[in-house]
Amino acid sequence: MKSSQILDIIEKKFGDKILESSEGPFDSFVVVEPSILKELSFFLRDDERMQFDFLRTLTGVDKIDWVESIFVLLSYTHKHTIMVKVELDKKKPVVDTVSDVWKAANWYEREMFDLFGINYVNHPDLRRLMMPDDWVGHPLRKDYKRPKKYQDIELYRFNPVLKEEPKKKAKKVKKVKKEKKVEPEETKPALSEQKVEETKQALSKQTEVKEDK
Numbered sequence: 001m002k003s004s005q006i007l008d009i010i011e012k013k014f015g016d017k018i019l020e021s022s023e024g025p026f027d028s029f030v031v032v033e034p035s036i037l038k039e040l041s042f043f044l045r046d047d048e049r050m051q052f053d054f055l056r057t058l059t060g061v062d063k064i065d066w067v068e069s070i071f072v073l074l075s076y077t078h079k080h081t082i083m084v085k086v087e088l089d090k091k092k093p094v095v096d097t098v099s100d101v102w103k104a105a106n107w108y109e110r111e112m113f114d115l116f117g118i119n120y121v122n123h124p125d126l127r128r129l130m131m132p133d134d135w136v137g138h139p140l141r142k143d144y145k146r147p148k149k150y151q152d153i154e155l156y157r158f159n160p161v162l163k164e165e166p167k168k169k170a171k172k173v174k175k176v177k178k179e180k181k182v183e184p185e186e187t188k189p190a191l192s193e194q195k196v197e198e199t200k201q202a203l204s205k206q207t208e209v210k211e212d213k
Contacts, residue, residue: 001049001080003028009049014040019087027072029083034095037086041101044073044082051077055098058108060116062142067093069118071105088118097123115140 003023010030011018020031032040044052052073061068071084086095097120099105109120110129117138120126127133137144148155 001078003080003082006050006080006082009047010040010044013043027081027083029070029085031085031087034086034088037084038096038098038101040084041071041098044084045101049078051075052082053077055102055104055108056081058105058112060112060118060140062090062116062140063087064090064142066090067116067118067141069093069095069112069116071098093118094121095119096121097126099123114138117141 007021007023007028007030011021014032014036017033017036018030019033022029044050052075054074054076056072056074058072059070061070067088067090069086069088072081073084074081088095093116095118097105097109099109099120100122106124107129109118109123110126112118113120113123113126114128114130115138128135131139132150135150136147139146146155
C-alpha cells in the first residue's frame, strides 16, 4: 500500500486527532494527540490493510519547547512503513505505553524514560535502562547539566589538553642575515730597522761589484 493511502485511512478514522501528516520519500509520518496513541497503535497492528506487526525503533527528540516520542513501524506482510509521532509537554511528558501492543517497546520505552524523562503510563517495569536509578536528570535533553561527581566519584577525566595553561604565543624572531667574516690577509711581519739597514748595505755592495766589472 502506498504511503498516501495509509495516511488517508488514518485521517478518515481519527479525524482531527491527527495533528499533522506528511508523505515523504522514505518514512511518511503522522503527528497525533497523545490521548489516541494506544487506540491508534492497536489499529495499525490489527487492521488487515495496515498490519504493522513490527516496531522497528522508538526514539525521542528534544524540540526545546516540547519532547517528541517517535514510533517507527513496519509491516512484514505488506512491506510498508510509517512513523507515528506524539508531542509531549516538556515539564510533564506523559503518554500511554505501547509495550502491550509491541513487546519490543518495553526496553525502548525504558530508554526514553532514562534519557528524555518520558513517562509511559502502565509500563510493566518503567525504570532507568542505562543510568543508575538515583541519577539526576536526563542526558539527552538539551537543558541537561552534567554533574561533576556521582557518589563522590569524579566524572571528569583528566584531560591534559584542556587543563594545561594556555600556550604562550611564540615570539617572532626576525632572521638577521649573518655577514660573512672576511679573514684579514696574512701580513708579513715588519722588518726590524737593523735588518732594513743590512739589506740596504747588501744591495749597495751588489751595485758596486756590477759597476767594477
